[in-house]
Amino acid sequence: xxxxxHPKNENDTIQKEIISKIRDYINYKNLEPGDKLPSERxxxxxxxxxxxxxxxxxxxxxxYGLLISKPxxxxxxxxxGPVAMNGMITDILRLEKSxxxxxxxxxxxxxxxxVRLAALRRTEEDLKQIEEALEAxxxxxxxxxxxxxxxxxxxxxxxxxxxxxxxxxxxxTITPEIITNFTKYHVCDKNIAFIGIQEHREIxxxxxxxxxxxxxxxxxxxxxxLYQYCYNIKD
Amino acid sequence: xxxxxHPKNENDTIQKEIISKIRDYINYKNLEPGDKLPSERxxxxxxxxxxxxxxxxxxxxxxYGLLISKPxxxxxxxxxGPVAMNGMITDILRLEKSxxxxxxxxxxxxxxxxVRLAALRRTEEDLKQIEEALEAxxxxxxxxxxxxxxxxxxxxxxxxxxxxxxxxxxxxTITPEIITNFTKYHVCDKNIAFIGIQEHREIxxxxxxxxxxxxxxxxxxxxxxLYQYCYNIKD
DNA sequence: CAAACCAATTTGGTTAACCAATTTAAGCCT
DNA sequence: AGGCTTAAATTGGTTAACCAAATTGGTTTG
Numbered sequence: 001x002x003x004x005x006h007p008k009n010e011n012d013t014i015q016k017e018i019i020s021k022i023r024d025y026i027n028y029k030n031l032e033p034g035d036k037l038p039s040e041r042x043x044x045x046x047x048x049x050x051x052x053x054x055x056x057x058x059x060x061x062x063x064y065g066l067l068i069s070k071p072x073x074x075x076x077x078x079x080x081g082p083v084a085m086n087g088m089i090t091d092i093l094r095l096e097k098s099x100x101x102x103x104x105x106x107x108x109x110x111x112x113x114x115v116r117l118a119a120l121r122r123t124e125e126d127l128k129q130i131e132e133a134l135e136a137x138x139x140x141x142x143x144x145x146x147x148x149x150x151x152x153x154x155x156x157x158x159x160x161x162x163x164x165x166x167x168x169x170x171x172x173t174i175t176p177e178i179i180t181n182f183t184k185y186h187v188c189d190k191n192i193a194f195i196g197i198q199e200h201r202e203i204x205x206x207x208x209x210x211x212x213x214x215x216x217x218x219x220x221x222x223x224x225x226l227y228q229y230c231y232n233i234k235d
Numbered sequence: 236x237x238x239x240x241h242p243k244n245e246n247d248t249i250q251k252e253i254i255s256k257i258r259d260y261i262n263y264k265n266l267e268p269g270d271k272l273p274s275e276r277x278x279x280x281x282x283x284x285x286x287x288x289x290x291x292x293x294x295x296x297x298x299y300g301l302l303i304s305k306p307x308x309x310x311x312x313x314x315x316g317p318v319a320m321n322g323m324i325t326d327i328l329r330l331e332k333s334x335x336x337x338x339x340x341x342x343x344x345x346x347x348x349x350v351r352l353a354a355l356r357r358t359e360e361d362l363k364q365i366e367e368a369l370e371a372x373x374x375x376x377x378x379x380x381x382x383x384x385x386x387x388x389x390x391x392x393x394x395x396x397x398x399x400x401x402x403x404x405x406x407x408t409i410t411p412e413i414i415t416n417f418t419k420y421h422v423c424d425k426n427i428a429f430i431g432i433q434e435h436r437e438i439x440x441x442x443x444x445x446x447x448x449x450x451x452x453x454x455x456x457x458x459x460x461l462y463q464y465c466y467n468i469k470d
Numbered sequence: 471c472a473a474a475c476c477a478a479t480t481t482g483g484t485t486a487a488c489c490a491a492t493t494t495a496a497g498c499c500t
Numbered sequence: 501a502g503g504c505t506t507a508a509a510t511t512g513g514t515t516a517a518c519c520a521a522a523t524t525g526g527t528t529t530g
Contacts (some may be wrong), residue, residue: 305511310511
C-alpha cells in the first residue's frame with residue numbers, strides 16, 4: 001500500500017532541469033512573443049536529453065500558457081514578454097506539492113465565494129442537481145453509511161452552479177486530494193455527518209431563495225468545525 | 236498570427252471519449268479504491284484507439300488524482316469511491332475553457348486573500364522580493380514603457396509570500412492568460428499605470444507593517460478599475 | 471521583374487518496437 | 501506437501517523510426 005513516489009520524482013527533476021534550460025535559452029537569445037524556439041530535435045541534442053523529455057517540458061510550459069506549439073511548424077513564445085516569462089518560469093520551478101493545510105484553506109476561500117455566486121446565478125437546472133446531491137447525501141447518512149463522497153459531490157454541484165468556470169476547475173482540482181486526506185485523517189466522522197444534513201439543507205434553501213449573504217453564513221457555519229480542525233493539524 | 240486550435244481540439248475530443256469510456260468501464264466493473272485497471276494495451280484494443288491516446292487520458296485522470304499509475308505494475312483506482320469517481324469524471328468532461336470574466340473574478344478573489352495572508356505571514360526575504368518587484372515596476376512606468384509584466388510579477392511576489400502553496404499555484408496558472416487578455420483588450424493603459432505605482436506602494440507598506448486589513452483595503456482600491464472593467468466586457 | 475508553382479527539407483505528431491522492473495506460476499529441493 | 505528459487509510473461513516507461521503537414525528556397529513562367 002506504500003506509494004513509492006521516487007520514479008515520478010526523478011522524472012520531475014529531469015523535466016525541471018529542462019524547463020530551466022529553456023528559460024536560460026530564452027533569456028540568452030532574448031526571445032520575444034511570437035519568436036520561434038529551436039525544434040524539439042535540436043533542443044534535445046543541445047540539452048543532451050531525449051526528445052520525449054523535451055516534449056514533456058514544452059507541454060508543461062504550454063499548459064501554463066507560456067509557449068504555443070504548432071504542428072509541423074514549431075514552438076513559439078506566447079504573448080508574454082521576456083521579463084514575465086523569466087519570472088513565471090522561475091516561480092513554476094519553485095512550485096511544491098500542496099500541503100493539506102493550504103488545500104483546506106483554499107477550499108474554504110473558494111466555497112465561500114461559490115455559494116454566494118450560486119445563490120445569485122443558479123438556474124433551475126442547477127438547483128435541481130444540487131437538490132439531488134443533497135438527497136443522495138442524506139440517504140447515505142441515514143443508512144449509517146460513510147458519505148464523504150456524496151458530501152463532496154454536493155459541494156461540487158454548488159461549484160458548478162456558481163457560473164465561474166475557473167473556480168469550478170479549481171474546485172475539481174483540489175477535491176480528490178481533499179477526499180484522500182479526509183479519509184486518511186478521519187476528518188468526517190459519522191456523528192458529525194448527521195449535523196451535516198441539516199447544514200447542507202440550509203445552504204440549499206439559501207441558494208434556492210437566492211439569498212447570497214445567508215448562503216455564505218450557512219456555509220461558514222458548515223465549515224466551522226473544518227476550520228478549527230484545519231488549524232490543529234501539525235505542520 | 237491566427238491561432239488554429241483545431242488539431243488540439245480534435246485531440247481533446249478523442250481524449251474525452253476515452254476518459255468517458257474509462258468511466259463507464261469503472262462503473263460497469265464496480266471498481267473500488269485500490270482495484271487495478273486493465274493494462275494500457277488491453278484498453279487501447281478494447282477502445283480501438285492507440286495506446287498513446289490511452290496513456291494521455293490516464294495521465295489526465297492521474298493529474299486530477301483519480302488514478303495512480305505504478306511502473307511495471309498497472310494503473311490503480313485512487314482512494315476515491317465509485318460515486319465520487321463517477322461524478323468527478325463527469326464534471327471533468329463537462330469542463331470548458333475559462334472565459335476572461337471568470338479569470339478576472341477569480342483573480343480578484345484570490346488576491347484579496349493572498350494580500351491578507353502575505354501581511355500576516357511574510358518573511359523578511361518575501362518582503363525584499365516584493366519591494367524589488369515594486370521598484371522594477373515603478374522604473375518601467377517612469378520611463379514611459381509598458382509595464383504589464385512587472386505589474387503582474389509584483390502580484391505574483393505577493394502570492395508567493397502568502398504561504399499557501401495551492402493559491403500560489405492557482406495564481407501562476409491564471410496569470411499568463413490574464414496577461415494575454417490584458418494586452419489583447421488593452422486593459423492597462425499607460426495613464427493608469429502612474430496611479431498604479433502609488434497603489435502598489437501602499438499595498439507594499441501595508442504588508443510591511445503586517446496589517447492584513449489595510450492591505451486588503453489597498454488591494455481593493457487597486458482593483459477598483461479592473462473590477463468595473465471586468466463587468467463591462469461583453470459576454 | 472514579379473508572381474506563382476514545385477520539390478526538398480524541416481517540423482510536431484504518431485506509431486511501433488524495445489526495455490527494465492514487477493508479478494506470476496511453475497519447478498525443484500528438502 | 502510445503503517453501504524457496506527461478507524463469508517466463510505482463511506491465512508501464514522509453515526510444516527510435518515513421519508520417520503528413522507546413523515552410524522554404526529556387527526555378528519557371530507570364
